[in-house]
Amino acid sequence: xxxxxxxxxxxxxxxxxxxxxxxxxxxxxxxxSIPMVLEMAMESxxxxxxxxxxxxxxxxxxxxxxxxxxxxTLVYSLAWGLGMGITAVVARRTGEKDPSGAARAxxxxxxxxxxxxVVIAIPGVIYARxxxxxMGAEADVLVEGPMYMRIMLGGNVIILxxxxxxxxxxxxxxxxxxxxxLMLANAMNIVLCPLLIHGVGGWAGFGIMGAALATTIGRGIxxxxxxxxLFDGRGRISIKGIRMVLDPVVMVNIIRVSAGGVIQxxxxxxxxxxxSRIVAVFGSGAxxxxxxxxxIMIFSLLPSWGVANAASTLVGQNLGAKQPDRAARSAWFxxxxxxxxxxxxxxxxxxxxxxxxxxxxxxxxxxxxxxSALRILCLGYFFYGYGMVFAQAFNGAGDTLxxxxxNAFCFLLIQIPLAWFLSQHLNWGPQGAFSAVPMSExxxxxxxxYLFQRGKWxxxxx
Numbered sequence: 001x002x003x004x005x006x007x008x009x010x011x012x013x014x015x016x017x018x019x020x021x022x023x024x025x026x027x028x029x030x031x032x033s034i035p036m037v038l039e040m041a042m043e044s045x046x047x048x049x050x051x052x053x054x055x056x057x058x059x060x061x062x063x064x065x066x067x068x069x070x071x072x073t074l075v076y077s078l079a080w081g082l083g084m085g086i087t088a089v090v091a092r093r094t095g096e097k098d099p100s101g102a103a104r105a106x107x108x109x110x111x112x113x114x115x116x117x118v119v120i121a122i123p124g125v126i127y128a129r130x131x132x133x134x135m136g137a138e139a140d141v142l143v144e145g146p147m148y149m150r151i152m153l154g155g156n157v158i159i160l161x162x163x164x165x166x167x168x169x170x171x172x173x174x175x176x177x178x179x180x181x182l183m184l185a186n187a188m189n190i191v192l193c194p195l196l197i198h199g200v201g202g203w204a205g206f207g208i209m210g211a212a213l214a215t216t217i218g219r220g221i222x223x224x225x226x227x228x229x230l231f232d233g234r235g236r237i238s239i240k241g242i243r244m245v246l247d248p249v250v251m252v253n254i255i256r257v258s259a260g261g262v263i264q265x266x267x268x269x270x271x272x273x274x275x276s277r278i279v280a281v282f283g284s285g286a287x288x289x290x291x292x293x294x295x296i297m298i299f300s301l302l303p304s305w306g307v308a309n310a311a312s313t314l315v316g317q318n319l320g321a322k323q324p325d326r327a328a329r330s331a332w333f334x335x336x337x338x339x340x341x342x343x344x345x346x347x348x349x350x351x352x353x354x355x356x357x358x359x360x361x362x363x364x365x366x367x368x369x370x371x372s373a374l375r376i377l378c379l380g381y382f383f384y385g386y387g388m389v390f391a392q393a394f395n396g397a398g399d400t401l402x403x404x405x406x407n408a409f410c411f412l413l414i415q416i417p418l419a420w421f422l423s424q425h426l427n428w429g430p431q432g433a434f435s436a437v438p439m440s441e442x443x444x445x446x447x448x449x450y451l452f453q454r455g456k457w458x459x460x461x462x
Contacts, residue, residue: 085258095320117157124153289369
């Protein structure tokens with residue numbers, strides 16, 4: 001027991017002397033996975049806290065969050081894709097024992113996140129109502145929904161910075177810092193959400209707009225914490241003294257690696273938008289139920305992404321240290337760990353679905369959709385566990401194109417057409433759209449395992 005608590009303490013203190021390419025593979029995975037799992041758990045808390053307080057405002061408020069979130073997945077795709085490139089380059093330089101190269105890559109990652117955020121914010125603020133209308137929002141949703149969307153899309157630079165800087169820390173092996181920044185952001189969001197949504201004392205609050213403000217402010221405080229430690233010069237990685245100007249060579253390298261990652265994450269996001277549009281045909285109740293189910297699902301998947309991120313870091317650093325076989329062993333072991341966790345979650349969801357959904361809605365129609373969606377979505381959890389690890393392993397190696405091709409095939413040619421066919425042609429209703437997800441994701445996971453085993457990712461240059 002003392003040894004168990006000792007390794008937890010070691011994983012959370014992020015010693016600068018720990019070389020993840022030299023210690024035992026299992027120990028390295030555990031040391032990186034614990035803070036990364038906690039980091040992703042903190043990100044999932046954002047989703048649950050928002051929907052918990054917003055659900056008290058009714059199904060139209062939930063639908064607003066759901067439709068906005070489906071559009072925000074495009075921002076998350078950029079954030080994750082950019083993060084993949086940053087992590088891969090920083091991890092490779094770290095494995096090569098090149099701290100100045102890692103710092104230069106970190107600075108270029110920060111500048112790229114800011115530039116992308118500004119480009120997205122302008123049309124998002126101007127065309128919020130038009131975007132919601134295009135998504136099939138009902139008239140009641142269009143009353144307060146546009147302002148909610150304006151705040152969320154207008155503040156997307158904060159999302160990009162939060163993900164991008166955490167990717168820097170993960171690539172350097174300082175997962176504990178990434179975890180602490182999200183813990184701080186979450187704490188602020190938990191405090192601000194009820195105050196800004198429902199008010200306090202005689203003040204009525206901002207309603208659904210308060211949820212957007214609370215989330216944006218909370219994440220903004222987390223970003224300030226990240227930047228303070230990134231510039232103070234005392235951590236595992238520091239950009240203190242690095243000029244805040246464009247470095248074409250490093251920037252192009254990050255963009256090259258990130259491009260595949262962006263498209264890779266953009267494809268499932270586009271698929272989610274289409275799924276939301278298909279579900280919207282069946283009314284706000286179906287959208288609200290789907291939104292609740294997805295938020296609960298995210299709560300289980302994001303910690304699992306923590307293990308996958310550990311695989312990404314270890315693959316990148318071990319390739320930098322010229323140890324490709326050790327990189328492969330790390331990924332497979334992470335996959336086994338992830339699979340066991342996901343199966344346990346799937347069983348729990350099937351047994352406790354009604355109880356979980358009851359926390360977010362008392363509307364029988366909304367609850368019915370949420371319960372069926374959650375039970376159907378978790379049917380593919382066995383395969384999800386392996387699939388997300390291998391995708392991140394490819395990304396950590398700098399091979400972002402292989403998972404991009406796989407995502408294009410599985411989401412554009414399988415998931416979206418299948419969702420339409422099952423829901424519309426076979427008249428399965430929203431459940432048809434839900435069912436297409438585990439089917440396509442399971443096929444994607446099997447394909448990922450096959451291509452990873454072939455080993456071409458070991459020769460990618462970053």
